[in-house]
Amino acid sequence: MMELADSPQTPAMSKQAFNKQAFNKQEQERFARAALSRLLEPQDSIGLALVRAAGAIDALKIATGRLKAGPQLEQEMTALLSNGGAASSWGGISASLKRWAPRVDDLAPERDLATMKRLGGRMIVPGDPLWPRQLEDLGLQEPLCLWWRGHEDEFPAASSTVALVGSRDSTSYGASVTGDLAHGLGQRGYTIVSGGAYGIDAHAHRGGLSGGAGTMPTIAVMAGGVDRYYPSGNEDLLRAVANQGAVIAEVPPGSAPTRYRFLQRNRIIAALAAVTVVVEARWRSGALNTAHHAESIGRTVAAVPGSIHSANSAGCHRLLRDGGAVCVTDVGEIAELAGPSGTALVSERSTDGADHDGLTLEDLILLDALPLRSASSVEKLSVVAGLSPEAVRAGLGRLGLLGLAVTVGGSWKRARKGA
Numbered sequence: 001m002m003e004l005a006d007s008p009q010t011p012a013m014s015k016q017a018f019n020k021q022a023f024n025k026q027e028q029e030r031f032a033r034a035a036l037s038r039l040l041e042p043q044d045s046i047g048l049a050l051v052r053a054a055g056a057i058d059a060l061k062i063a064t065g066r067l068k069a070g071p072q073l074e075q076e077m078t079a080l081l082s083n084g085g086a087a088s089s090w091g092g093i094s095a096s097l098k099r100w101a102p103r104v105d106d107l108a109p110e111r112d113l114a115t116m117k118r119l120g121g122r123m124i125v126p127g128d129p130l131w132p133r134q135l136e137d138l139g140l141q142e143p144l145c146l147w148w149r150g151h152e153d154e155f156p157a158a159s160s161t162v163a164l165v166g167s168r169d170s171t172s173y174g175a176s177v178t179g180d181l182a183h184g185l186g187q188r189g190y191t192i193v194s195g196g197a198y199g200i201d202a203h204a205h206r207g208g209l210s211g212g213a214g215t216m217p218t219i220a221v222m223a224g225g226v227d228r229y230y231p232s233g234n235e236d237l238l239r240a241v242a243n244q245g246a247v248i249a250e251v252p253p254g255s256a257p258t259r260y261r262f263l264q265r266n267r268i269i270a271a272l273a274a275v276t277v278v279v280e281a282r283w284r285s286g287a288l289n290t291a292h293h294a295e296s297i298g299r300t301v302a303a304v305p306g307s308i309h310s311a312n313s314a315g316c317h318r319l320l321r322d323g324g325a326v327c328v329t330d331v332g333e334i335a336e337l338a339g340p341s342g343t344a345l346v347s348e349r350s351t352d353g354a355d356h357d358g359l360t361l362e363d364l365i366l367l368d369a370l371p372l373r374s375a376s377s378v379e380k381l382s383v384v385a386g387l388s389p390e391a392v393r394a395g396l397g398r399l400g401l402l403g404l405a406v407t408v409g410g411s412w413k414r415a416r417k418g419a
Contacts, residue, residue, distance in 0.1 A: 025057075033144045034145065041386055046093070054073060100386065103386050137297045148226070150247055158272065164277050168199040180207070181277070184211060192204050260365050275301075277302045280316065281312070301325040303317075370412060375408040
């Protein structure tokens with residue numbers, strides 16, 4: 001098994017809270033996962049492999065420098081990463097420790113858990129009675145935890161859940177179709193899951209709320225912390241979703257929604273549902289990302305056809321043409337795909353995916369961290385992006401060559417289009 005050794009390092013995180021004798025093993029596990037959800041970006045394969053190999057409690061100690069990982073642990077992580085298809089970027093844990101180090105001082109899981117308690121929410125972890133078992137299908141990419149505001153009932157099974165996703169800039173056709181499908185599925189007892197965004201997502205949640213016959217009519221999976229409803233224009237809607245269904249996220253309270261987090265939360269939307277239906281999507285819509293996640297874990301993907309003259313349906317037609325989706329036109333056809341019952345979304349700051357083609361994962365995270373107006377230092381970007389200063393400097397050089405970042409007096413900001 002793993003080998004661990006004491007380390008003289010002592011991070012600024014509340015060690016006293018973690019080591020209280022009053023904490024039993026289960027409470028320490030929850031505490032550790034809460035801390036790790038702030039330390040690691042969603043779908044950080046190396047961090048998730050560390051948790052699988054060492055357990056959340058020791059993984060937190062290793063990631064924050066309080067324990068050292070032995071070679072046997074790294075071998076176990078290598079095997080996990082190979083099985084998960086993520087071994088190509090694995091060069092040992094030392095590089096990841098440098099990448100995580102800038103965030104260690106900001107860890108305050110007791111504060112995050114207290115925030116959720118104040119909001120009337122909770123954090124759930126794998127093994128809890130309320131944990132949605134269908135997330136296990138994500139394998140290594142299963143979330144560490146879910147921060148949850150909403151109804152007290154447990155999550156419905158995948159066979160009782162349908163994801164409705166699509167473009168943020170939906171047409172009247174897309175809005176009408178989404179509302180009808182969500183309402184009709186809700187009346188049949190299905191839970192509607194979507195991403196809480198403008199456009200198709202919002203119409204899906206409204207339809208689910210109006211037609212919901214079950215105890216959890218709709219679920220919104222957020223890219224940022226559930227302590228604030230984002231986007232602000234959907235606050236009333238998301239508040240209604242939380243009151244009657246659930247608003248969830250894998251990142252802790254206070255976390256900002258970024259383009260990367262929008263894309264990563266799509267895998268959760270796909271995993272929660274038996275069927276992912278793309279109602280309306282442009283050629284590069286993030287909703288196609290949700291469809292690809294669904295297909296990769298063996299879920300059914302469906303698409304609603306639209307006008308051949310509509311750019312908002314080009315993505316749907318692409319899925320149908322490539323054979324990745326089943327054509328659906330009414331509630332009955334979707335229910336047949338789901339079985340008997342009991343986004344995508346691009347961030348506000350960037351809607352053109354072409355600019356980001358070919359970027360590495362670290363470059364994409366760094367690009368999200370760059371401010372648009374005031375410039376930011378390498379040290380500040382290191383904390384925001386969760387990357388080592390060396391990785392930030394190298395990434396800024398690459399982004400600068402691509403015209404995506406500019407330097408101002410030694411600091412950096414995002415380049416404006418056309419500049």
